[in-house]
Amino acid sequence: MSTATYTVNGMTCGHCVSSVKEEVGEVAGVTGVEVDLASGLLTVESASPVDKDRIVAAVEAAGYEVAHQS
Incomplete structure (x- = not known):
C-alpha cells in the first residue's frame, strides 16, 4: 500500500471536498x-x-x- 499527501489550495466548503474526492478517486x-x-x-x-x-x-x-506534496 502506498500513501501520498498533498496540500490543496482553494477549497472552501463541503462541495469543494466532494469535487476533489470524486476527481482523484477516478x-x-x-x-x-x-x-x-x-x-x-x-x-x-x-x-x-x-x-x-x-x-x-x-x-x-x-x-x-x-500547492505541495508530502
Whole structure:
C-alpha cells in the first residue's frame, strides 16, 4: 500500500471536498481518498505509487491547485 499527501489550495466548503474526492478517486490505481477541508490536506492511497502528475491533473480538473506534496 502506498500513501501520498498533498496540500490543496482553494477549497472552501463541503462541495469543494466532494469535487476533489470524486476527481482523484477516478484516477487509475487510487484505492482511497481523504480530504480535510480545515487543513487543505489530500491523502491518496493506492496499491502502488501513482504518478504525481495524474493526481495534480485530477485536482486541477476539480478546479483547485496542488500547492505541495508530502
